[in-house]
Amino acid sequence: MPEVFSSVLARDLKLASRRRIDALLPLAFFIVAISLFPLGVGPEPGMLRDMAPGVVWVCALLASMLSVGSLFAGDHADGSLEQMLLAPQSAMALAAAKCTAHWLVTGLPLIVATPLVGLLFDMSGPALAALVAGLVLGTPILSLLGALGAALTLGLRSGGMLLILIVLPLAIPALIFGAGAVGTIEAGMSASGHFSLLGALLITTAIGVPPAIAAALRISTE
Amino acid sequence: MNLQGLRLYTFAAPSRFYWLTGWLIPLCWLVCLGFAAAGLYIGFFVAPTDATQGDAYRIIFIHVPTAWMSMVLYLVMAFWAGIGWAFNARMASMLARAIAPTGAMFTFLALWTGAIWGKPTWGTWWVWDARLTTELILLFLYLGYIALINAIDDQRRADQAGALLALVGSVNVPIIYFSVKWWNTLHQGASVSVTKGSSMASTMLLAMLLMAIACWAYAFAVVFMRARALTIERESHAGWVAELVQRRIAR
Amino acid sequence: MIWNSASEFFAMGGYGLYVWGSYVVCAAFMLTEPLLARHRHRQALRDAAAQSHDQEDQS
Numbered sequence: 289m290p291e292v293f294s295s296v297l298a299r300d301l302k303l304a305s306r307r308r309i310d311a312l313l314p315l316a317f318f319i320v321a322i323s324l325f326p327l328g329v330g331p332e333p334g335m336l337r338d339m340a341p342g343v344v345w346v347c348a349l350l351a352s353m354l355s356v357g358s359l360f361a362g363d364h365a366d367g368s369l370e371q372m373l374l375a376p377q378s379a380m381a382l383a384a385a386k387c388t389a390h391w392l393v394t395g396l397p398l399i400v401a402t403p404l405v406g407l408l409f410d411m412s413g414p415a416l417a418a419l420v421a422g423l424v425l426g427t428p429i430l431s432l433l434g435a436l437g438a439a440l441t442l443g444l445r446s447g448g449m450l451l452i453l454i455v456l457p458l459a460i461p462a463l464i465f466g467a468g469a470v471g472t473i474e475a476g477m478s479a480s481g482h483f484s485l486l487g488a489l490l491i492t493t494a495i496g497v498p499p500a501i502a503a504a505l506r507i508s509t510e
Numbered sequence: 511m512n513l514q515g516l517r518l519y520t521f522a523a524p525s526r527f528y529w530l531t532g533w534l535i536p537l538c539w540l541v542c543l544g545f546a547a548a549g550l551y552i553g554f555f556v557a558p559t560d561a562t563q564g565d566a567y568r569i570i571f572i573h574v575p576t577a578w579m580s581m582v583l584y585l586v587m588a589f590w591a592g593i594g595w596a597f598n599a600r601m602a603s604m605l606a607r608a609i610a611p612t613g614a615m616f617t618f619l620a621l622w623t624g625a626i627w628g629k630p631t632w633g634t635w636w637v638w639d640a641r642l643t644t645e646l647i648l649l650f651l652y653l654g655y656i657a658l659i660n661a662i663d664d665q666r667r668a669d670q671a672g673a674l675l676a677l678v679g680s681v682n683v684p685i686i687y688f689s690v691k692w693w694n695t696l697h698q699g700a701s702v703s704v705t706k707g708s709s710m711a712s713t714m715l716l717a718m719l720l721m722a723i724a725c726w727a728y729a730f731a732v733v734f735m736r737a738r739a740l741t742i743e744r745e746s747h748a749g750w751v752a753e754l755v756q757r758r759i760a761r
Numbered sequence: 762m763i764w765n766s767a768s769e770f771f772a773m774g775g776y777g778l779y780v781w782g783s784y785v786v787c788a789a790f791m792l793t794e795p796l797l798a799r800h801r802h803r804q805a806l807r808d809a810a811a812q813s814h815d816q817e818d819q820s
Contacts, residue, residue, distance in 0.1 A: 436678070440671050444661050454654040454675060457647050458682050461689035468693060485692075489685075500678060507670040554770075558763060565774035569783045576787070615790055623783040630779050728791060735798035742805035746812055755810040 292372065292381040300389035303362075314355040315397040321347040322405050333410050340409035341419055341470035345463050348398050348423060349430060353452045355394045356434030359386050360442055360505065370509050379502035383439075387431045387498070395427030411470075418473040422466035425486040429462045432497040439504035462489055522601050524741045525750040531734040538734065542727035549720030557713040566630045570714070573623035575722040576616045577641070579729055580648060581683070583613035587655075588680040591673035603669035604744065606676065607659060608737035612729055614652035620645050640691040647686050651679045665744065 304311040325343045326336055363369040372382045402423060406416040437455040441447040469482035521527045553571040560567040587609040594603030621642065628637045636642075655675055662668035745751050764770040773780045 440658065440675060441661070446657075446661050450654075450657055450661055453650070453657055457650040457654065457686070458678065460647060461682075461685050464689040464693045485689075496681075500674060504671065504674055507667055507674065510667065555763065559774060564776055566776035566779050568773065568780050572784060572787050612794065615794060619787050619790060622786055626779050626783045630776050732795050732798055735795060735802060739798060739802035739805045742802065742809055746805075746809040751809050752813045755806060755813055758806065759810060 289377040289381045292378040293385045296372070296382055296385035297389050300386065301392065304389070304393045311393050312397065314351040314394045315401060317354060318347050318351040318398050319401060319405065321350065323408070326408070336409045337411060337415075337474075340406065340411050341415070341422075341467040343409075344402060344405055344419060344423075345426070345467045348395075348427060349456065349459055349463060350452075351398060352390075352394055352427065352430040352434050353437075353455060354448070356390055356431065356438050357441070357448045357451050359390060359435055359438040364442055364509070369505065373502075373505055373509060376502070379505060380498045383435060383498040383501035383505070387428070387435045387501075390435065391428050391431040395423075395431055398427060399423050412474065415470050415474050418470045418479055419466075421483065422469045422486060425483065425490050426462045426466040429486075429490050429493045430459055432493050432501075433458050436497055436501050436504060439501045439508060442505070442508040462486065465489065522599050524601050524604075524745050525748070527601050528738055528741050528750075528754075531738055535731050535734050538727045538731035542724050542731060544724075545720050545727065546724035549717050549724055552713055552720065553717035557717055558711060563631055566627065567714075569623050569627045571717050571721050573620060573627055574718050575725040576623065577620040577645060578722055579725045580613055580617035580620050580645065583609055583616060583729060584648060584651065584676075584683065585680055587613055588673075588676035591669070591676045595670050595673035600669075600744070601741075603673070604740045605733070605737050606672065607669075608733045608740055609729075610652060610656050610659075611736070612732050614649065614656065616725070616729070617645055617649040617652055621649065638694065640687065640694040643690045643694070644683075644687045647690070648683065651683070655679070 322343055325339065329335065329339070360369060363372070373379045399420060402420050403416055406419065411419070433455050434451070437451040438447075440454065441451045444450060465482045465486045469479035469486070472479040472482060521530055549571065553568060557568075559565050587606045590602045590609070591606035593599060594601075594606060624637075624642045624645065625635050628642075629635050655672055658675055659668045659672040662671060742751060771777055771781070
């Protein structure tokens with residue numbers, strides 16, 4: 289099981305490093321989409337500061353969803369996916385490895401780019417720290433849920449939009465706790481409740497979703 | 511042969527399900543109309559005018575039942591989809607498929623009536639209170655399920671994928687409700703709720719319950735109707751369907 | 762009876778548009794849905810009949 293995990297993870301990371309432009313597209317989308325909001329609602333700094341956490345979280349969500357659709361497509365196309373699903377433990381290891389790879393390639397850049405985005409929105413230091421901390425806990429959740437959606441919609445024509453429709457409602461709790469944490473910090477209170485809930489969400493998702501992804505992969509390849 | 515087993519599983523066979531529902535549907539309509547008549551009578555002619563909301567509160571007699579149904583039907587749908595997946599039972603999966611559009615409809619009606627109720631009561635066409643917002647997200651969950659099973663051509667894969675999605679959704683509904691409640695109380699302080707406020711007179715409660723039963727019976731009737739259509743569509747190659755069709759032509 | 766006249770009943774204390782707007786839409790949906798289901802059922806039976814007809818012709 290660990291061999292499957294590390295080999296799949298290593299391979300996916302290698303593939304991503306070969307297609308660096310493709311791998312950085314979600315980050316580019318993230319920054320462009322975030323920049324649209326001030327253009328749409330006006331440059332008033334107070335309002336921008338208020339909406340910053342929500343905007344960043346929503347754009348992180350969308351950026352994750354857009355890049356997760358092709359998570360299993362390559363392996364499915366060349367037949368290696370069916371091979372890896374033959375043993376039950378390797379199916380879960382595969383799911384975990386794919387999610388980890390997705391988070392490293394998509395989630396981590398978003399987290400790193402967030403302080404820059406915070407500058408665009410004139411966020412205060414503590415608020416920015418809360419935002420980044422929330423994203424550190426939340427982006428893995430998004431990768432896990434996105435992978436589930438990708439597994440369910442594997443090979444379907446309308447896959448991309450369908451995936452977003454399926455996964456977004458499930459991601460709403462993470463969005464609420466993550467963006468809410470920043471608002472609480474800005475109001476001068478402690479956000480420990482938010483972070484605890486986000487952490488609990490991460491743990492339950494990390495435990496419960498990989499088996500579901502494995503089941504979904506089996507359903508989609510039979 | 512175990513008689514108990516015979517009774518439990520016998521209607522898992524599409525042909526017997528079809529036969530049984532043929533009898534059940536008219537009964538369900540009768541129950542629905544009867545309870546609706548009683549509920550609406552009590553709601554409109556017996557229950558008094560509310561002190562704070564005037565007569566606008568009477569929307570509650572359709573709003574609350576539709577909201578209850580939307581949530582119950584999602585769980586029932588997930589249950590049957592899960593049974594269909596676990597036991598490879600086609601009929602259970604068909605039943606889940608039949609429930610989805612009705613559940614989505616009830617969710618939409620709960621949102622519609624909730625919005626209309628909000629206008630005279632709170633002054634806006636929409637209130638982001640915890641319950642209404644959860645209903646909105648529930649509508650998205652229904653739409654996602656319907657979209658997924660319709661996007662997959664292979665029936666068996668569609669049934670199973672839908673079951674997984676519905677079960678994951680069911681687990682998430684309490685989490686979503688909790689998080690939305692959290693979000694709501696933090697952002698609005700004193701939460702504006704469409705159901706908080708006026709205390710329920712017993713006649714109001716009675717009318718609400720009668721309407722809820724009427725909606726239950728309605729749901730049974732329509733879901734069975736749709737399930738029968740689905741059964742014919744999917745089992746069109748089966749012998750019993752050919753016989754059934756011959757008998758109809760002969761008439 | 763709490764309404765003194767039919768016009769009072771329809772006015773619903775000034776909220777008539779809201780109350781009836783809700784109930785009429787609900788009634789519309791709850792009448793259309795079973796009709797659609799019945800139509801689907803009939804269509805399915807027709808298609809099944811056509812299928813068995815084709816099979817008979819072929820055999």
